[in-house]
Amino acid sequence: MEREEKMIPQQRQVLFLLVLLGVSGAASELKQLLVVEEMERGSFVGNVAKALGLEVGELSNRGARVSFKGNKDFLQLNHRTGDLLLREKLDREELCGPAEPCVLSFQILLENPFQIVRAELIVEDINDHSPVFLDTEMVLKIPENTSPGTAFVLENAQDLDVGSNSLQNYSLSPNSYFHSQIRNNSKGKRYPELVLDKSLDREEQPEVTLILTAVDGGVPPRSGTVQVRVLVVDINDNAPMFPQSQYEVQIPENSSIGSKVVTVSATDLDEGNYADISYTFLHASENIRNIFQLTEKSGELYLKQKLDFELTQSYSIDIQATDGGGLSGECTVIIEVIDLNDNPPELTISSLTSPIPENSPETVVAVFRVSDIDSGENGKIVCSIQDDLPFVLKPSIENFYTLVTDGALDRESRAEYNITITVTDLGSPRLKSEHSITVLISDVNDNPTVFFQRAYKLYLQENNSPALHIGSVSASDRDSGINAQVTYSLLPPETGDLPLFSYISINSDNGHLYALRSLDYEAIQAFQFTVRAADGGSPSLSSQVLVQVLVEDENDNSPFVLYPLQNGTAPCNDLVPRAAEPGYLVTKVVAVDRDWGQNSWLSYQLIKATDPGLFTLWAHNGEVRTARPISDRDTIKQKLLVLVKDNGQPPLSTMATLNVLLVDGFSEPYIQFPDAPKEQFQTDSLTIYLVISLASVSFLFLVSVIMFIGIRLWRRKKDDTDSHFTSNGPFPGHLVDVSRTGTLSQSYQYEVCLASGSGTSEFKFLKPVLPILPTSDGNKDSISSSALRNSFFFD
Numbered sequence: 077m078e079r080e081e082k083m084i085p086q087q088r089q090v091l092f093l094l095v096l097l098g099v100s101g102a103a104s105e106l107k108q109l110l111v112v113e114e115m116e117r118g119s120f121v122g123n124v125a126k127a128l129g130l131e132v133g134e135l136s137n138r139g140a141r142v143s144f145k146g147n148k149d150f151l152q153l154n155h156r157t158g159d160l161l162l163r164e165k166l167d168r169e170e171l172c173g174p175a176e177p178c179v180l181s182f183q184i185l186l187e188n189p190f191q192i193v194r195a196e197l198i199v200e201d202i203n204d205h206s207p208v209f210l211d212t213e214m215v216l217k218i219p220e221n222t223s224p225g226t227a228f229v230l231e232n233a234q235d236l237d238v239g240s241n242s243l244q245n246y247s248l249s250p251n252s253y254f255h256s257q258i259r260n261n262s263k264g265k266r267y268p269e270l271v272l273d274k275s276l277d278r279e280e281q282p283e284v285t286l287i288l289t290a291v292d293g294g295v296p297p298r299s300g301t302v303q304v305r306v307l308v309v310d311i312n313d314n315a316p317m318f319p320q321s322q323y324e325v326q327i328p329e330n331s332s333i334g335s336k337v338v339t340v341s342a343t344d345l346d347e348g349n350y351a352d353i354s355y356t357f358l359h360a361s362e363n364i365r366n367i368f369q370l371t372e373k374s375g376e377l378y379l380k381q382k383l384d385f386e387l388t389q390s391y392s393i394d395i396q397a398t399d400g401g402g403l404s405g406e407c408t409v410i411i412e413v414i415d416l417n418d419n420p421p422e423l424t425i426s427s428l429t430s431p432i433p434e435n436s437p438e439t440v441v442a443v444f445r446v447s448d449i450d451s452g453e454n455g456k457i458v459c460s461i462q463d464d465l466p467f468v469l470k471p472s473i474e475n476f477y478t479l480v481t482d483g484a485l486d487r488e489s490r491a492e493y494n495i496t497i498t499v500t501d502l503g504s505p506r507l508k509s510e511h512s513i514t515v516l517i518s519d520v521n522d523n524p525t526v527f528f529q530r531a532y533k534l535y536l537q538e539n540n541s542p543a544l545h546i547g548s549v550s551a552s553d554r555d556s557g558i559n560a561q562v563t564y565s566l567l568p569p570e571t572g573d574l575p576l577f578s579y580i581s582i583n584s585d586n587g588h589l590y591a592l593r594s595l596d597y598e599a600i601q602a603f604q605f606t607v608r609a610a611d612g613g614s615p616s617l618s619s620q621v622l623v624q625v626l627v628e629d630e631n632d633n634s635p636f637v638l639y640p641l642q643n644g645t646a647p648c649n650d651l652v653p654r655a656a657e658p659g660y661l662v663t664k665v666v667a668v669d670r671d672w673g674q675n676s677w678l679s680y681q682l683i684k685a686t687d688p689g690l691f692t693l694w695a696h697n698g699e700v701r702t703a704r705p706i707s708d709r710d711t712i713k714q715k716l717l718v719l720v721k722d723n724g725q726p727p728l729s730t731m732a733t734l735n736v737l738l739v740d741g742f743s744e745p746y747i748q749f750p751d752a753p754k755e756q757f758q759t760d761s762l763t764i765y766l767v768i769s770l771a772s773v774s775f776l777f778l779v780s781v782i783m784f785i786g787i788r789l790w791r792r793k794k795d796d797t798d799s800h801f802t803s804n805g806p807f808p809g810h811l812v813d814v815s816r817t818g819t820l821s822q823s824y825q826y827e828v829c830l831a832s833g834s835g836t837s838e839f840k841f842l843k844p845v846l847p848i849l850p851t852s853d854g855n856k857d858s859i860s861s862s863a864l865r866n867s868f869f870f871d
Contacts, residue, residue, distance in 0.1 A: 108179075108196045109160070113168040114204060118161050121151060121197070124184060125158025128193065132158050139187035150180060150197065168199045169236040176201075176238040203241040203294025207233035209302035210362060214288070216270065217307045217402025220278040225271065227257070229396075229404075232267040232359055233290035233300055240293040249287035254306070256288065263392075267359055270304065278308040312350040312401020316342035323409045328416050328505045329385040337368065337377040342397035342405050349400035358396040358406060368393065377409065385413045417503035421448040421457050423511045426476075431516035434487040441467065441515055442479040446499050456502040461495055467515075469497075479513075487517040488554040521559040521613025525551040527621040534589065534623065538597040538630045549587040549621060551609035561612035562587075566605060567620065576605050580625070589623070597629040598670055629672040631724025637732040639666040649735045654706045662691060665698035665732055667720045677723035683731070684717035691716060691736070700734065712738050 109122050124140065125132050136155040144150055152163045172178035177198050184193040209231065216228055235243040246268040248256035253274050258266050268288060276284075284306040291299045318340065325338045344351040355375040357365060368391075369378045375397070391411040398404040426443040448455045459469055459477055466483035479495070493515045500508040527549065534547040553560040564587040569576050581590050587607070603625055610618035640650075640663075650663040669676040682693040687710055692703040700716065714736040721729040 108198050110198050110200055111162065111166065112200045113166050113178075113202055115162055115165065117164050121160040121162060123158045124153060124160055124193075128184075130158070132156060137188070138191075139185075141185050142182060143185055144180065144182045151182065153184075166199050168201050168238075169205065171199060174236075174238065201238050201241050203237055203292060203298060205236040205241075206298035207235045207243050207290035207292055207300040209233045209288075209290065209300055210360075210365065211302065214302055214304045215307065216304065217309050217398070217400070218272070218276060219310065219312045219401055219403070220276045220308050221311050222272055222276060224273055224275060227259075227269040227271045229358070229406075230256075230268045230270055230288060230304065231302075232265065233302075234362055235290075235292050237292060237294065242292055243290055244293040244297075245291045247289045247291065248304075249289075251284065251286055253284055254286060261359070265359065270306075276306075276308045278310065282308050284308070307402070309401050312346055312399060312403050314345040314350070314399075315403035316344045316353050316397040316399050316405040318342045318397065318405055318407040321407055323407060324412070325409060326412045326414050327379075327383065328414050329383045330416055330505075331379055331383060333379055333382065335379050337379060337411060338409055340375040340377070340395055340397075340407055340409065342375070342407075344399045346399065346401065350403075352400040353397050354399075356396050356398065358394040360393060364391060364393055367391070370395065383413050385416075389413055414505065416505050417501065417507050419448065420507040420509040421446055421499040421501050423497060423499050423509060425511070425513065428513060430514065431518040432481070432485070433518045433520060434485045434522075435520050436481065436485065439481045440478050441481060442513060443472075443476065444479075444497070444511075445474075445476050447475060448501050453502045453504070458500050458502070460498050460500070465493060465495060467493070467495060485517050487519050487556070488523055491517050491519075491556070493517070519556040519559050521555055521611065521615075521617065523554040523559075524617035525553045525562050525609040525611050525619045527551045527609065527619060529621070531621060532623045534625045535628055536591060536595060536625055537628050538595050539632055540591050540594055542591070542593050544591045545588055546591050546625065547589050549582075549589065549607050549609075549623060551587070551619065551621075553611045553617075555611065555613065559611055559613040562609050563612065565608050565610070567608050569605065576603075579603065580605060582607060595627050597627045597672065598633070600627060602626045629675055631671055631675040631722060631726070631728060633670040633675075634728040635667045635669045635678055635720040635722055635730045637665065637667045637720060637730055639664070640732065640734060642732060649737050650700075651737050651739050652702065652706070654708075654710075654738055654740055656702050656706060658702050658704050660702040662700040662702060662736055663734060664700065665693075665718050665720065665734070667698065667730065667732070669722050671722065671724065675722055675724040679721050679723070681719040681721065682716060683719045686711055686714045686716075690714065693718060700736075706738055710738055714738065 111119070111121055124130075125135055130138075132155075135153070135158055140153060140155065142149075142151050142153050142160070149163050150166060151160050153160060168178045171180065178201070180197040180199065182195055182197060184195065185191075186193070211231060214231055216230075218228065233243055233246075235241075243266065246256050246258055248254060248270070253272065253276065254270050255273055257269050257271055259269055260266055268290075270286075286304040286306065287301055288304050289299050289301045291297050323338055323340060327337055331337075340355065342353055342355075344353055353375075354372045355370055356372065357370055367379070367381045367383070369380045370376075371378070375395070377393075377395075390413065391409075393409045393411065394406060395409060396404050396406050424445050424447070426445060428442045429440065432439055432441065446457050446459060448457055457475070459471075461467060461469055461479075466481060466485060468480055468482040470478045470480055472478060479497075495513050495515060497511045497513070498508055499511070500506050528551065529549075532547070532549055536544075536546050540546075549564065551562050551564075553562055563584050564582050565584060566576065566580065566582050577592075579592060579595070581592055582588070583590070587609070605623055605625075606620050607623055608618055608620050610616045652660065652662050656662075665680055667678055667680075669678060678698075679695050680693050680698040681695065682688075682691070685691060690703060690706070690710060691714070692701055693699070693716075694701070698718070698720070700718075716734040716736065718732045718734060719729055720732060721727050
């Protein structure tokens with residue numbers, strides 16, 4: 077607001093300043109002083125010296141000062157001129173709210189001689205507030221069969237100004253269906269109504285949007301607008317009805333925030349959506365909306381703020397019930413705030429015993445005294461505690477009470493009791509005060525230790541470092557203090573077969589378990605032991621738990637080649653006829669791995685060969701087969717270098733060397749050639765050698781056929797007695813047959829091969845050999861018979 081709107085001529089600022097009616101008394105009275113709100117600080121209000129007929133200097137000599145209620149300093153007195161000036165801008169709405177006129181009483185005090193002059197300062201309103209609608213949008217649901225001329229109540233606007241500056245009129249935006257009119261309710265407030273001029277048709281226009289404007293009477297006038305949405309609905313011929321038009325409620329001024337004040341309920345004879353009722357405030361001020369909360373669906377009215385009887389003694393709230401069809405009913409809730417007995421009783425603790433042992437008999441816990449400065453019924457006191465506690469209150473003399481145990485106590489069930497002693501007087505309404513005391517229950521060793529698990533299973537990787545922490549066991553004790561201090565220990569095994577204390581140790585304080593030495597999975601896969609947990613009470617209570625340790629395998633063993641044996645002084649040669657077709661099985665590399673699981677899965681790879689394109693190696697079973705037909709140009713002696721690798725992380729591998737002789741038939745002798753590079757075998761020397769050998773080959777072939785037939789007959793006779801070759805020594809039952817991963821299948825056993833180390837043409841017969849494999853701990857483990865059944869070596 078511009079300053080010229082706030083200021084008026086000085087004649088209107090001060091009506092009159094008159095001297096007291098009776099000059100002879102100690103108290104006098106001035107006429108009312110008029111000031112316009114929002115006047116600038118330091119504005120002139122009146123002259124006290126002239127009004128009291130005093131000289132200017134007398135005000136200072138007599139100690140004149142201005143006093144407002146509540147130590148407010150709205151005015152300041154100039155002792156030199158006697159002028160009353162505004163100390164600050166005044167806001168009429170903040171000082172007086174809707175009250176009119178806004179009167180501020182004050183006194184002018186003269187100390188020597190003492191004299192009191194009473195006066196009133198009237199703050200005149202200016203139009204500094206526009207009308208405001210509390211809701212940003214109004215929604216009306218009007219049935220389409222509503223008759224023209226029907227009026228619908230709208231929410232009114234709020235204007236903090238009063239008098240002619242307050243809300244004066246409403247207007248509606250131009251439309252073809254409605255016009256607005258103003259009505260006065262029983263309280264003299266003006267509120268707008270929406271009047272239907274033309275029948276509605278939902279199918280033609282389901283919604284009508286209007287703008288409602290509220291205008292006050294100031295100069296110039298101020299206004300506020302709100303959008304009104306009219307939703308056209310189908311027929312709804314029954315409006316909600318309250319069983320009573322007025323509800324009267326009394327509520328104490330100390331009611332807590334959130335407490336329910338009243339529940340209003342309306343009924344509707346319609347069904348479905350038309351009977352769905354919602355409750356809203358009607359014509360409620362912002363103050364009422366700040367203090368009370370109305371539940372839209374249930375009609376329950378709750379407190380949002382504390383009530384103060386001294387500030388407001390009663391509230392009148394209009395509530396509107398609207399059904400799903402837009403019809404509504406109204407009721408009024410009258411709330412009377414009841415002034416209360418404002419002196420609560422007091423409680424004084426004389427003695428308190430805490431803690432108390434859990435096995436104590438009936439014991440006096442506390443002694444206290446209650447009092448109330450009120451008299452009569454308001455001074456009579458009743459004491460109580462919670463019902464679910466093992467304590468009881470016993471009255472004594474002169475308002476003394478004792479708090480005594482009543483029943484057995486168990487610290488493990490409840491170690492602490494927060495007891496609230498409630499002291500209530502018999503006034504109307506009753507006031508009460510509460511005092512909370514905490515009683516601690518001391519422990520007795522009556523609970524054994526309990527492990528968190530029924531059994532423990534720990535996993536340990538082999539080849540661990542000594543003193544490795546492998547896991548923990550943990551137990552708890554429901555007792556407290558030393559009674560709950562748990563100590564762990566290992567119990568000796570029932571049998572002396574397992575040197576337990578050389579494998580494992582335990583930290584007695586925290587239950588941490590440590591491996592004392594490095595373990596080998598191939599030697600021990602699992603072991604178990606018992607741990608005891610004892611508390612520190614007297615007598616000590618304990619419990620036990622079984623712990624199982626599983627050793628996990630690590631890839632710490634390289635593959636071992638069973639065939640061909642790599643450490644023999646006379647290497648074995650495999651014979652391949654030159655007439656062999658592609659895919660002909662030459663031999664099979666047989667290997668095993670002492671590890672377990674995927675660490676023992678073997679794969680084979682041909683690294684190097686005399687003729688790389690002549691042979692292929694199957695990666696999964698180690699079978700060596702011909703990749704193409706053998707030609708006359710292929711070297712007689714073929715040397716293959718095979719890599720055997722396991723599937724561990726990281727993988728370990730072993731190299732195997734295979735010697736293959738290309739012959740015209742199995743009866744051909746093999747004459748050993750000195751090891752030399754392939755390029756040293758010239759065609760001429762090979763031809764000469766073959767010619768020289770031709771004569772002896774024919775003879776040896778006949779001898780070999782006769783011996784071969786004899787051996788076969790002998791072998792067949794033996795197989796009738798025993799279908800398997802057996803080794804001379806027993807095999808441990810705990811070893812696993814690995815014939816599927818590292819040995820020849822029975823369909824590819826070799827019966828005979830020629831020796832290459834003697835330089836002669838005599839035959840060397842096969843016999844089963846069982847190699848002894850060294851383990852990491854120095855012991856020798858035998859390989860299963862099925863793994864060796866198909867592996868043969870020369871004598």
